[in-house]
Amino acid sequence: MSDIETIFETARQLDPELRGAYLDRACGSNQELRAEVDRLLAADDHLGAFLESDVFDPDATLPDLPPSAAQTSSQPAEAAGDQMGNYKLLQQIGEGGFGTVWMAEQREPVRRRVALKIIKLGMDTKQVIARFEAERQALAMMDHPNIAKVFDAGMTETGRPYFVMEYIKGIPILQYCDHEKVDTRGRLDLFTKVCHAIQHAHQKGIIHRDIKPGNVLVTMHDGVPVPKVIDFGIAKATNAELTDKTLFTQHRQMIGTPVYMSPEQAEMSGLDIDTRSDIYSLGVLLYELLTGTTPFDHRELLDRGFGEMMRIIREETPHKPSTRLSSLGETASRTAEQRHTDIRRLGLILRGDLDWIVMKCLEKDRTRRYDTANGLAADIQRHLSNEPVSAGPPSASYRLRKFVRRNRAGVLAALAVGSTLLLGLAGTTGGMYWAVQEKDRADLAAEQALEAQAVAQTRSEELQQVVEFQSAQLSGIDVAQMGINMRQDLLENARLVGERLQENTPQIEERIAAVDQSLLGVDFTGWAQSTLETNVFLPAIDAIQEQFGQQPEVRADLFTSLSETLHDIGLLDLAEKAILESIETRTKQLGESDPQTIDANMRYGMILTDLGQLDRAEQLFQNTLANAIDSQGEDSRSAIDVRYHYATLQFAQTRYQEAADMYASTLEWYRTHLGPLDGNTLGAMSSLAASYNYTDRQVEAEQLYSKAIDGMTELYGRFDQRTIRALNNLAGLYRSMDDLPRAAEIFTEALELSRTTLGEDHNVTLMLKDNLGGVRYNQLDFDGAWQLTNEALEGRKRVLGPLHDATLRSYYNLALVNKDMKRFDASISLLQQALPGFERVYGEFHGYTITVRKELSNLLFQEKRFNEVETLFLNEYALFDHVPDAPLDRKRSLTNNMAVLYRHWDQAQPDRGHAEKAAEWKARFEAMDPEPQADP
Structure with missing residues (x-):
């Protein structure tokens, strides 16, 4: 395709108001080129661009062509009813820049509908004819059910070539999938058929070079969608000339559609284009099928100008599909709906395998892509079968996750929720556990043994093994989401049981409701943690000790990685055990002043902080920081990282000014050395803002939070959980500043983002409901506060169970709202339900527990329920x-309260001995040490 053809094809797809600016950039000062493109566009406008691509739709209503349509030639254009050899033209059904497609009727030797493609009048240049002939020969060489077949070829009376091919009544694959709301699995099934078609072309020595949705049509055969690859108009032979008319590609000549073009196509430097260029374009097509958008936005590319557009394709790495989805804003909801799901679930579907598969296709270095289209299709099939994909890291933990998904039914069956529960009979949840079969354990052990052999070869191989293990060792795991999924699986299982028993809809709903009710007391997040601890992490610790005993540095790295994951999901005791193993090994092998040993000690300090062992953490941070400064230097990365986490300890100790000073120094270092958009920089910015909030520097805190949120939005996307949490922090700042309208606005935005991305029952969503409910309470909007706080409580009871600390706080918050709404009985009931939990979780005399008792006793006293x-x-x-x-x-205060209680009780019900008890308790009170003072 020549430069003029490329510019023309691109311009004709743009809205008229955008064409001028594009042509100014594309043609530059070449007035002759601009005039020729303008002439072609004028002719194209007269002919009428009915369809964007060769889409065969016999039902389309086409307008009459104006008389000027043929002004590009003195000879008349074809018309319905014209005869071309054995073919009668019936209706024009498609049109590109240089050719038209007609539905025609073949009468001999068989009677059938065909598609006849012919070069337009005035467009029959040598290059176009060569391209046209190449397409005909390419199609003729192939015989595949997913490629349009060519039947015949000929020449019109005016000398313009045409060829006859299979008539396809279909629409572009993306349009079909979106219109029919095809889910991700269905899209992948269609895509693998496209891969097989491209593989067939490659085996015939043909490279398509223009794979895009418009060149893959979906037609229906016996009610089954079948993709058909069309338009081999710029195909290239790998081992033979397609036609002796083919012209050599000129220097810097662009082949293909820019947004689907491979980096080597964009290079235009004479680099030979091979089949892996099609693999890249298939990756772009897959990206669009999954996310609804291309890796690089089409209009943004055009706006950058030709040279910059080519540079972006050659050099810039696009976001992963899951990351791109999170940045689509409101469009993401429509994208998920068109895939028959919601944003949160679509994001989960894309993360992992599909991200890896797509990004392997889009590698800039073609040697890192799939070698063949069949290899790509095979990896997708492995994903659909819940087998490990070649594009992903081959770690034992990753393969274990695949085994669980592949044997989902068996694993669910191993959840002993009680047979009566799963059969839908009345009963309660009993004996829940997650069973991993002995076969699974043997498989995992075998896999770990293989890994141990692999890493035993050389030190470089050892380090590579560490990288793979760390990247796949359940990184980014969300135990709250795991708990939600477990609960949903059990409810879905109840529905399936009802369907198997052929129950009617009300019966099935009743069955699900019974199971739902019986699950109310289950802490699914805790269950997920326990499941991971018992069946993944404890065996992992044993495996590391056994398999890597002779490789101490690798062993230490693995324990550090494992400890980080355990810390993230809240298994702090196990995290402490793992990091101590790492510290011991690194100290022996590397010495206490090595950066890796310093890093391990720093991580141990973080764990001690979260365990509440603040004094031990303080001593460890002081020693580690001094060691880092002495051995690595004041301005070293080791010293800066330790200083940052030491500041976090100071914040936990309410030493806010010291924390702020230390955060400020680390922020400056991160910003200078890592850049303003690095995750460490943004994290330090947010932490410093929190410290400023507690040191009466709210204006500076607001500025920092806003900058951090802008950076996180750019780095992670607006829908990312880190961005949502930062919005929560900013809203909390506004609440502390009594700017309640602004706090409500930000909390509301964060809540909607969390609902969309994470779902109604995710712990972040529930936290935001509780926080927004608190703002509504402060605004005296008690109805709004009750709605949000009640939703938070019910969600936390479902997901976390009644004894989780977050659930207990929701009980208390809702009780306060009910009290101010004069719903005293409801408030009392909530506090009575919560008090045993506070005593169990926090202890009988923790400040929270005492506060709940005080609130409950005051309400009971107010309602004159003296006996309670x-x-x-x-x-x-x-x-x-x-x-x-x-x-x-507290004992002194309680003694005085007893005297007050009996005195008032006597006034309400005299002569029942309450006066004597009041005197007795008063005497006890007066006999006690007068310090400290009693509660007022």
Whole structure:
């Protein structure tokens, strides 16, 4: 395709108002080129661009052609009813820049509908004729059910060539999938057929060079969608000339459609184009099928100008499909809907295998792409079968996840939820556990043994093994989402049981409701943690110790990686065990001043901080920081990282000014050395903002939070969980500043993003509901506060269980809302439900627990339910005999409260002995040490 053809084809697809600017850039000062393109566009406008590509639709209503349509030639154009050899033209059904496609009727030797493609009048240049002949010969060489067949060829009376091919009544693959709302699996099934078609072409020595949605049509055969690859007009032979009329590609001549073009096509430097160029274009097509958009936006490419457009294709790496989806904004909802799912689930579907497969296709270095189209199709089939894909890291943990998904039914069956529950009979949840079969354990052990052999060869291979293990060792795991999925699987299982028993809809709904009710007390997040701990992480620790005993540095790296994952998902005791193994090994092998040893000690300090062992963490951070400065230097990366996490400890100790000073120094270093958009820089910015909020520097905190959010939006996307959490922090700042309208606005935005991306029951969504409910409460919008806080409580009960600390806080928050709405009985009930949980989780005399007791006793006292207040006080008083470190000030306050209770009780119900008890408790109070003061 020549430059003039390329510019013409691109310009004709643009809206008229965009053409001028594009042509100015594309043609530059070449007035002759501009005039020729303008002439072609004028002719094309007269002929009428009915369709963007050769789409065969016999039902389309076509307008009459104006008299000027043939002004590019003195000879008349074809018309319906014309005869060309054995073919009668019936209707023009498609049109490109240089050719038209007619539906025609063949009468001899067989009677059938065909498609007849012919060069337009005035467009029959040598290059176009060569391209036309190449397409005909390419199609004639191939015989595949997913490639349009060519039947015949000929010449019109005016000397213009035509060829006759299979008539396809279809629409472009992307348009078909979106219109029919084909889910991701269905799209992948269609795409693998396209891969097989391209593989067939490659085996025949043909490279397509212009794979795009418009050149893959979907037609229906017996109700089954069948993709057909068309338009081999710029195909290239790999081992033979397609035609002796083919012209040599001129220097810097562009072949293909830019947005689907491979980097080597964009190079235009004479680099030979081979079959791997089609693999890249297939990757772009797959990207668009999955996300609804191309790796590089079409209009943005055009806006950059020709040279910059080519540079971007050659040099810039696009975002992964899952990352691109998170940045689509409102478009993402429509994209997910067209794939018969929601944004959160679509993001989960794309992350992992499909991200890896697509990005392997889009490698700039073609040697890193799939070698063949069949290899690409095979990897997709492995993904659909829940087998490990070649594009992904081959770690044991990754293959284990694949085994669980591949044997989903068996694994679900191993969840002993009680047979009566799974059969839908009345009953409660019992004996839940996640069973991993002995075969699975043997498979995993074998895989780990293979990995151990692989890493035993050389040090470089050892390090590569570490990288692969770290990248796939359940990185980024979301235990809250795992818990949600477990719960949904159980409910779905109940529905399937009902369907197998041929129950009607009300019966199935009743069955699901019964299972749902029985699951209310289950902490699914805790269950997910326990599942991972028992069946993945504990065996992983044993495996590392056994398999890597002779490779201490690799062993230490693996323990560090494992500890980080355990820390992230909240298994702190196990994380401590793993990091101590790493510290011991690194100290022996590398010495205590090595950066890796310093890093391991820093991570141990982070774990101790989250365990609440602040004094131990303080001592460790001080020693580690001094070691880092002495051995690596004040301005070293090791010292900066330790200083950052030491600041986090100071923040936890409420030493906000010290934390702010330390955060500020680390932020400056990260910004200078890593850049303003590095994740470390943005994290330090957000942490410093939090410190400023607690040191009366709210204006600076607001500026920092805003910059961090802008950076995270650019780096991760607006829908990323990190961005959503940053928005939550900014809204919290506005709430602390009493800017309630602004706080409500930001919380609302974050909540909608979280709902869309993570779902209604994700812990981030529930946190945002609770926080926004708090703002509504502050605004005295009690109805709004009740709605949000109640949703947060119900969601946390479902996902986290009634004893999770977040659930307990929701109980308390909703009780306060009910109290201010004068719903005292409801408030009392919530506090009564929550109190045992606070005692169990926090302890009998934790500040939270005492606050709940006070609130409950005040409400009961207000409602004159004196006997319940008495029981509450006496139960608490009895605890002092069993809790040695119980606070004495609370005992003194409680003693006084007992006297007050009986005095008021006597006033309400005299002569029942309450006066005597009031005097007794007053005497006890007066006999106690007067310090500290009692509660007012």
